[in-house]
Amino acid sequence: MLKKIAVAATVLALAIPGAAQANKVKIGFINTITGAEAPIGENLTNGAMMAVEDLKKKGIDVDLVKEDDTGKPEKALSAFEKLATRDNVAGVVGPYTSACANAVASQADKYKVPQLVPAAAKEEITQKGYKYVFRLNAPADVYSSVMMDAILTLGKPQSIAYVYANTDFGISTVKTAQEYAKKLGIKEVANEKYQKGAPDFRSTLSKIKSLNPDLIFMVSYEVDAITLMRQSKEIGVTPKAFLGAGAGFTTAQFLAQKEISNLVFSSSQWTDDVNWPGAADFGKRYKAKFGKEPTYHAACAYEAMRIMAETAAAKGGDRDKTRDGLKSGSWKGIMGDVKFIDYEKFTNQNRHEMLVQQIQVGKYETVFPSKYATKKAIYPFAWK
Amino acid sequence: MTFNVLVQAIISGILVGGVYALIGIGLTIIFGVMRVINFAHGELMMVGMYMTYFLFTLAGIDPFVSIVITIPLMFIFGGILQKVFINRIIGTLPQNQILLTIGLGLIMSNSIMLAFTSDYKILTTSYSSASVSIAGISVSEPLTISFLITAVITAVLYWFLMKTDMGQAMRATSQDREAAQLMGINVQRMSILAFGLGASLAGTAGALISPTYYIFPQVGSAFTLKAFVIVVLGGMGSVIGATLGGIIIGVVESVGAVTISSDWKDVLVFTIFLLVLLVKPSGLMGKSRM
Numbered sequence: 001m002l003k004k005i006a007v008a009a010t011v012l013a014l015a016i017p018g019a020a021q022a023n024k025v026k027i028g029f030i031n032t033i034t035g036a037e038a039p040i041g042e043n044l045t046n047g048a049m050m051a052v053e054d055l056k057k058k059g060i061d062v063d064l065v066k067e068d069d070t071g072k073p074e075k076a077l078s079a080f081e082k083l084a085t086r087d088n089v090a091g092v093v094g095p096y097t098s099a100c101a102n103a104v105a106s107q108a109d110k111y112k113v114p115q116l117v118p119a120a121a122k123e124e125i126t127q128k129g130y131k132y133v134f135r136l137n138a139p140a141d142v143y144s145s146v147m148m149d150a151i152l153t154l155g156k157p158q159s160i161a162y163v164y165a166n167t168d169f170g171i172s173t174v175k176t177a178q179e180y181a182k183k184l185g186i187k188e189v190a191n192e193k194y195q196k197g198a199p200d201f202r203s204t205l206s207k208i209k210s211l212n213p214d215l216i217f218m219v220s221y222e223v224d225a226i227t228l229m230r231q232s233k234e235i236g237v238t239p240k241a242f243l244g245a246g247a248g249f250t251t252a253q254f255l256a257q258k259e260i261s262n263l264v265f266s267s268s269q270w271t272d273d274v275n276w277p278g279a280a281d282f283g284k285r286y287k288a289k290f291g292k293e294p295t296y297h298a299a300c301a302y303e304a305m306r307i308m309a310e311t312a313a314a315k316g317g318d319r320d321k322t323r324d325g326l327k328s329g330s331w332k333g334i335m336g337d338v339k340f341i342d343y344e345k346f347t348n349q350n351r352h353e354m355l356v357q358q359i360q361v362g363k364y365e366t367v368f369p370s371k372y373a374t375k376k377a378i379y380p381f382a383w384k
Numbered sequence: 385m386t387f388n389v390l391v392q393a394i395i396s397g398i399l400v401g402g403v404y405a406l407i408g409i410g411l412t413i414i415f416g417v418m419r420v421i422n423f424a425h426g427e428l429m430m431v432g433m434y435m436t437y438f439l440f441t442l443a444g445i446d447p448f449v450s451i452v453i454t455i456p457l458m459f460i461f462g463g464i465l466q467k468v469f470i471n472r473i474i475g476t477l478p479q480n481q482i483l484l485t486i487g488l489g490l491i492m493s494n495s496i497m498l499a500f501t502s503d504y505k506i507l508t509t510s511y512s513s514a515s516v517s518i519a520g521i522s523v524s525e526p527l528t529i530s531f532l533i534t535a536v537i538t539a540v541l542y543w544f545l546m547k548t549d550m551g552q553a554m555r556a557t558s559q560d561r562e563a564a565q566l567m568g569i570n571v572q573r574m575s576i577l578a579f580g581l582g583a584s585l586a587g588t589a590g591a592l593i594s595p596t597y598y599i600f601p602q603v604g605s606a607f608t609l610k611a612f613v614i615v616v617l618g619g620m621g622s623v624i625g626a627t628l629g630g631i632i633i634g635v636v637e638s639v640g641a642v643t644i645s646s647d648w649k650d651v652l653v654f655t656i657f658l659l660v661l662l663v664k665p666s667g668l669m670g671k672s673r674m
Contacts, residue, residue, distance in 0.1 A: 036602055038502040166647045193647035197606055199597050200400045202524070203393035203638040204646045210389050223504045223598040230513035230596065235392075235522050253506055260513055 024061040025313040027305070028083035028113075030076055030094035030104065033068035036197070037097055039222060040247055040297055041071075044096050044118065046290050047301035050282075055306065060313045062305075065089055069100045076100035077107060084111040090312035091116065091322050093304045096297070098122035098140075098168040108132040114312075114323040118304035119269065119297050122172050126349040134326050134340045136304045137296075138352040140169060143245040143267045144177030144217065148184060150265065150356040150368035151241055154379040157214035161190035161239075163204065163228065164219035165246075173219045173245050189213045196221055201228055205235045214240045220248035229260040233383055240380035241265055250357070250364070252293040261359050263381050268355050269335070270296035271364060274372050276336040303335040392521050393638040399524065401634020402531040403593050407607055408614035408626035409538065410585030416558035416621030417578035418466075418474060420481050424489030425586055425611050426604025432458055432587025433599040434496060437505050440594075447507060448529055451591045455584045462583025463576045470579060471572070489604065497601040505599040512595050530592035537588065538627055541581075545623065554578060558621055617657055619670020628668055632656070 029048055032041035045066075052062045065087045067079035076095045083089045091114040095101045101120035105128070108115040114132050117125055121140040126133060151157060160181050164170040170193070178188060189211045192204045205228075208216065216239045220228055225248030232242075242264045248254060249266035270276075272283030272294065282302065286294040308322075311329060315321035327348065331338040340348045356368035358377050365375035407429060414422045422428075432454055439450040469488060473480050514525040545551040556564040557574040565571050589607075597603075614633055618625025636656055640649035660668060 034497075034502075038497075038602070039504055039600060042502060192641075192645060194641075195647065195650060197603075198646075199593065200396060200634075200638065201646075202396035203389075203641040206389050206392040206396075206522075207642045210386055223506060223600075226506060226598065227596070231524075233513040234515040234524050236515075236517070253504060257506070257508060 023059050023313050024063060025309055025317050026063040026065065026087065026089045027309055027312060028065045028067065028080075028087060028089035028092040028094075029305070030067045030069050030079050030083070030092060030096075030100070031301075032071045032096050032100070033066070035070035035072070037071040037221075040295070041096050043295045043297040044094070044301035046286065047294070047298035048093065048305040050286065050289065050298075051302045051305035051309070055309050060309055062309045067094075069095050069097075071097055071100065073099045073103035077103050080104045080107060080113075080115075081111070084113045089113070090315075090317040090319060091308045091326075093118060093301070093308050096120065098125070098172070101125055102168070105130055105133040112319055112323075114308070114319060114326055116304045116308045116326070119300040120169075122168050123176070123346075124172070126347055127345045129347050131348075132323055134348040134350075136307070136335065136338065136350050136352065137269045137300050138354045139346070139349065140173040141176035141180070142352075142354045143173050143219075144243075145180045146354045146368070147217075147243045147245065147265055147267050147356055148177070148180055148186075150377065151215065151243070151379070152184065153368070154377055155240065157186055157240060159187045159189045159211075159213040160215040160217055161192070161208045161211060161213040162188070162217050162219075163190075163192045163194065163201070163208065164217075165196045165221055165224060166193040167196060167221070169246065170219040174217070177217055177245075186215070194224075196224060198224070199227065201231050202235060205231055205237050209235055209237045212239075215243055216241075217243045217245070218249070219246045220244065221246060222248050222251065223253065225249045225251075225254050226257055226260070229254075229257070229264065233260050236383075238381065238383065242381060247295070247297070250295060252295075255359060255362065255364060258362050259384055262362075262384050263358060263360070263378055265356060265358050265367075265377075266364075268296045268357055269352060270299040271355055271357060271366050273364075273366055273374055274336075274355060276334055277332055278334045282334045299334055303331075303333055303338065306333065307331055307338065388520050389642055390639070393642045394635055395521060395523060396527075397635035397638030398631055399527040399531045399634070400638065401631035402534040403527075403589055403630075404610060404614055404634050405627045405630025406534045406537065406585055406589040406592070407611045408618065408630045409541065409623055410582040410589070411611045412615045412618065412621055412623060412626040413554075413578050413585070414582035415615065417554055418470070418575050419561075420470060420474065421478070421485065422579075422582065423482060423485040423608060424492065424604075425582070426606070426608030427489040427492040428458065428462065428583045428586035428604075429590040429607055430496065430599070430601065430604040431461065431492060432590030433594050433603065434500065434505075435587065436591040436594045437507050437599050440507055440509075447509065447591055447594050448533065451533070451588050454587045454591050458584040458587030459580040461587075463580040465583070466576045466579035471575065474575065489608075493601045493604060500601070502601055507594045507599065509595045524596070526595045533588075533592060537585070538623075541585075542623060550577070613653070613657055616667055617660055619667030622667070622669040625667055625669030 069076035098120040117135040123139040244266040311325040312322045357364045367377040439445045515522040614629035618629030640652035
């Protein structure tokens with residue numbers, strides 16, 4: 001009998017720490033840690049880790065289970081299944097890429113695990129009415145529409161050429177750009193998809209040069225943007241404006257290529273000079289900690305992790321309550337105001353306001369919307 | 385599409401094809417002499433790229449000049465790899481060779497990732513986007529230089545294989561390993577030489593492409609695939625075949641991009657690849673072995 005009590009007491013003693021520390025919460029984080037997308041994935045990891053540290057200071061102890069999807073949807077899916085069934089996480093932040101995030105979204109309702117997508121832009125992810133899928137960043141259509149809105153305040157472009165990576169993100173961004181351009185009466189003269197990482201765009205670019213479009217709209221990851229711009233200069237392609245959507249045009253490395261990056265427009269989910277609470281401070285701390293400029297991915301991951309962990313902690317790690325908490329809550333932070341709402345075709349989508357930046361004299365300057373602008377945009381484009 | 389655009393595409397294709405050829409030649413020599421398919425070839429190229437990058441950023445040596453350092457270093461690296469690892473699996477089952485070379489490649493790319501992070505490294509020279517315009521056609525300066533270097537290296541290599549005793553010994557080894565051994569050729573040494581040469585050619589290709597491309601630990605895999613297509617197209621083991629294969633792939637990609645569309649260029653490349661193999665299964669310059 002005594003033995004039984006002792007056992008019961010031990011069991012209780014073991015169980016109580018979990019119960020007493022209501023602010024300990026288990027969150028899954030699916031990201032691309034290895035593989036071709038790893039360099040961008042690293043920014044997300046850094047952002048998420050910073051959020052975990054900040055949460056600890058606030059008394060929320062996040063038990064983060066990190067999974068690597070290597071950029072492949074099937075790996076992302078199995079990672080999600082593991083998090084849902086074996087690790088019993090309260091919610092999942094990620095994955096990074098559109099293809100992976102979309103694959104996981106299709107299963108989130110089945111497992112009833114809230115998923116918060118930090119930075120994937122494919123529209124479909126929040127268009128299928130999934131109850132447990134939330135997205136912090138603005139979807140792909142905003143990448144292009146916000147830039148065209150900015151250009152329309154500067155001039156009247158007649159024609160546009162598209163050059164983009166044939167990924168989920170590239171294709172869906174250009175599709176929405178085409179629809180928007182059509183609405184604005186801008187004529188499409190070229191539509192060129194390319195294989196990510198291709199070393200030679202010269203032939204494509206010389207074809208575009210011969211068509212002489214007013215705008216060149218590009219969707220490129222990482223350093224493809226540099227290759228594209230280098231070869232544009234080489235060939236002498238000179239539109240009225242280069243519009244760059246996607247990660248490749250918003251990196252510190254692209255910025256460092258002063259000869260070719262000057263005056264290029266890009267849209268971004270986040271910049272560190274925007275007056276959202278804590279944005280500048282986040283930028284400063286990030287730079288001190290990791291020795292490089294934060295990309296918007298880092299900010300998105302930071303905010304997504306904060307929102308997910310705070311909500312899950314407040315709901316005691318219960319998945320359904322966390323889901324309801326995400327649905328009804330609203331936040332204010334480094335990404336501005338966040339609220340997951342249903343609008344147009346979207347469900348649980350944060351109506352995030354994107355920013356247009358232009359590189360001027362080796363610096364990203366926010367030029368649109370005007371309430372966030374730090375400098376006036378320079379138009380039309382000319383090679384340095 | 386105007387005539388100019390087409391000429392532009394052909395010229396760009398030939399210039400890029402030159403670098404492809406260099407990658408292919410390294411792979412084909414290794415296969416020819418050792419009958420080992422080197423799946424770590426792209427990673428060797430990546431190591432060459434990192435060498436070039438650090439020679440440029442730390443010592444200020446121009447990428448095109450730095451090949452005089454990269455070539456011997458990569459040769460020694462390749463020789464050691466062959467002596468320590470590859471040598472043990474010569475003549476074993478092909479799957480053992482595949483696993484070993486893939487494994488070596490993974491170790492290389494992941495060690496580099498641990499040491500230098502997965503960040504992209506970009507080598508910016510004053511001529512990275514420079515070009516000369518000839519009759520409305522722009523010719524990339526860095527590509528032209530790298531094409532000329534490739535041409536010189538290929539010529540020297542060809543002379544070495546055809547005219548020197550050691551080159552003949554290498555060719556003999558690639559024709560028939562046992563017979564060469566019976567003739568008193570040190571086939572062990574030939575294998576080390578072949579792998580060293582292959583590695584230094586891959587490293588050189590890496591160095592030549594650095595000023596216009598970018599460098600990261602996983603950059604190799606895309607080029608490994610390309611190198612295989614080039615080598616099989618040209619005929620396994622044939623240096624001329626690999627040169628031809630590289631330039632054909634470069635031109636087809638480039639012309640395909642302007643005549644059809646850039647995302648169809650790979651379809652075009654592989655269609656031509658399959659057609660060549662249908663008509664001539666041993667590749668353009670390959671000899672059937674049966």
